[in-house]
Amino acid sequence: MEIVLTSQPEQRQRFLSALETFGRENRLPAPVMQAADLALEEHLTNIMRYAFEDSLPHPILIRLTVEAGYLRVEVEDAGKPFNPLASPEPDTSVPLELKPIGGLGIHLIRRFMDEVTYRREAEKNVLCLRKRIRPGAEAPKRP
Amino acid sequence: MDSAWAPGVQIQFRRPNFTLLNSRAELRLPPPKPDYMDIRNIVTGDTYELLVSGRIDGPGANQLEEEILKAIRAGTKSIYVNLSEATFLCSAGLRVLLQYWRQMKNTQRTLLATRPSPEVDSVLSTSGFREMIVEKI
Numbered sequence: 001m002e003i004v005l006t007s008q009p010e011q012r013q014r015f016l017s018a019l020e021t022f023g024r025e026n027r028l029p030a031p032v033m034q035a036a037d038l039a040l041e042e043h044l045t046n047i048m049r050y051a052f053e054d055s056l057p058h059p060i061l062i063r064l065t066v067e068a069g070y071l072r073v074e075v076e077d078a079g080k081p082f083n084p085l086a087s088p089e090p091d092t093s094v095p096l097e098l099k100p101i102g103g104l105g106i107h108l109i110r111r112f113m114d115e116v117t118y119r120r121e122a123e124k125n126v127l128c129l130r131k132r133i134r135p136g137a138e139a140p141k142r143p
Numbered sequence: 144m145d146s147a148w149a150p151g152v153q154i155q156f157r158r159p160n161f162t163l164l165n166s167r168a169e170l171r172l173p174p175p176k177p178d179y180m181d182i183r184n185i186v187t188g189d190t191y192e193l194l195v196s197g198r199i200d201g202p203g204a205n206q207l208e209e210e211i212l213k214a215i216r217a218g219t220k221s222i223y224v225n226l227s228e229a230t231f232l233c234s235a236g237l238r239v240l241l242q243y244w245r246q247m248k249n250t251q252r253t254l255l256a257t258r259p260s261p262e263v264d265s266v267l268s269t270s271g272f273r274e275m276i277v278e279k280i
Contacts, residue, residue: 012177012178012200012202013176013177013178016177016178017177020177034262034265037231038231038233038266041200041201041231041233042233042234045201045233045235104234104237104238104270105233105234107234107269107270108233108234108266108269108270111269112269
């Protein structure tokens with residue numbers, strides 16, 4: 001399934017409905033849907049905040065595929081080059097009182113999805129996320 | 144018991160079975176929009192309980208922050224963010240909780256999350272902040 005959103009917050013409801021429909025039609029287990037939902041929320045927010053200099057609507061393409069026991073989610077945007085994976089993992093051993101709050105979004109994407117890859121292709125940022133589909137899939141990896 | 148106007152006649156009052164209509168389907172309400180979020184505020188003295196229902200996404204986090212700020216401006220000593228009915232939590236919501244947990248703590252007051260739903264709990268655990276901001280029962 002492919003869906004094109006513009007980088008405007010109002011498109012959110014339409015997208016969430018489409019995601020839910022896709023999950024239902026493909027009988028994806030709840031933990032898989034939860035992971036995709038969260039990863040997309042984080043990444044789309046990042047795109048809308050950082051990828052574009054202006055506030056014009058920019059199309060973002062989201063492609064959902066079920067293949068070989070995995071859910072694959074690809075997000076393409078034509079914003080400026082931005083590799084979310086270049087951010088360092090937060091150090092969970094640092095005392096919580098002293099930890100800065102940044103970097104949480106990427107951390108969550110990495111923990112909830114099994115594979116996260118980024119490429120820059122034809123003036124587009126392409127983030128590819130994959131999650132293994134297991135019946136009764138267990139909780140995401142603990143820090 | 145005897146009826147006053149017809150002594151000797153037993154009148155049985157049958158209490159109807161009240162089933163709690165807490166289901167939108169039973170009330171025949173349409174399903175809420177996918178990004179539905181609602182915050183109810185229950186004040187007991189110096190304590191505010193913010194009962195959050197629905198999706199704490201980007202806009203939801205802003206709304207949560209508004210409610211927390213209102214509570215702080217009202218001079219509350221303790222804020223409990225009840226997440227039992229929250230269906231989703233992302234980093235934006237988590238940041239709001241962390242920021243105000245820290246701010247309240249620095250002023251000898253309290254903000255804690257309570258009773259996270261399973262979906263929210265998995266996000267809190269994965270973030271590494273669960274033990275810090277969830278109320279210990």
